[in-house]
Amino acid sequence: MPLSTHILDTALGKPAARVGLVLSQLQDGTWHELARAETDSDGRCKSLLGETPLEASTYKLRFATAEYFTSQKISGLYPFVEIVFEVKDPKQHFHIPLLLTANSYTTYRGS
Numbered sequence: 001m002p003l004s005t006h007i008l009d010t011a012l013g014k015p016a017a018r019v020g021l022v023l024s025q026l027q028d029g030t031w032h033e034l035a036r037a038e039t040d041s042d043g044r045c046k047s048l049l050g051e052t053p054l055e056a057s058t059y060k061l062r063f064a065t066a067e068y069f070t071s072q073k074i075s076g077l078y079p080f081v082e083i084v085f086e087v088k089d090p091k092q093h094f095h096i097p098l099l100l101t102a103n104s105y106t107t108y109r110g111s
Contacts (some may be wrong), residue, residue, distance in 0.1 A: 002054035004038040004095045006110070007043045007060060010103040012072070015043025020064035023048045025057050034059075061085070062094055069102060076102040081106050 003023070007016035019039045024031040034052070037045045048061075061083045071078030083096055095110035 001047050002090065002093060003048045003059075004044065004046045004093070005039070005048065005097060006045075006095070007039055007100055007103065009043075009072075010081040010099050011069075015039070015041070016068055016070070016098075016100055017041045017043055019043075019068045021045055021048065022064075024060045024062070025055070026060070027057075031060060054087055054094065056087055056090050058084065058086050061097055063100075064073065065100065068100075074102045078105065081105050085109075098102045 004023065007019055009016045017039055021037045021039065023035045024033050029101060033059070035048050039045050039050055063081045065076055065081055067078035081098060081099065081100070082083045085094070085096060087094060097107060097110045
């Protein structure tokens with residue numbers, strides 16, 4: 001489980017379930033899709049890569065937030081959120097959480 005994510009809707013005070021995710025890797029200046037997934041009922045996606053090992057590289061995690069906001073009957077400002085991050089030591093676990101509201105978001109490296 002080298003890479004995981006979690007989305008918390010901080011305005012509603014609950015996990016953001018069923019949000020679509022796309023993981024891409026930057027290779028020679030071009031993004032290449034590696035995986036697609038969806039957050040579970042607890043807003044988590046525990047294994048984005050499955051059995052594929054994490055490499056030292058630059059990655060992008062795209063969250064399809066428009067569909068989530070629509071399902072909550074909320075008008076959101078961000079139709080999607082992209083988080084680009086760099087893995088220097090692929091032996092470590094990378095947890096990339098997203099704290100989300102209809103008009104703001106923030107992220108950090110979790111544990």
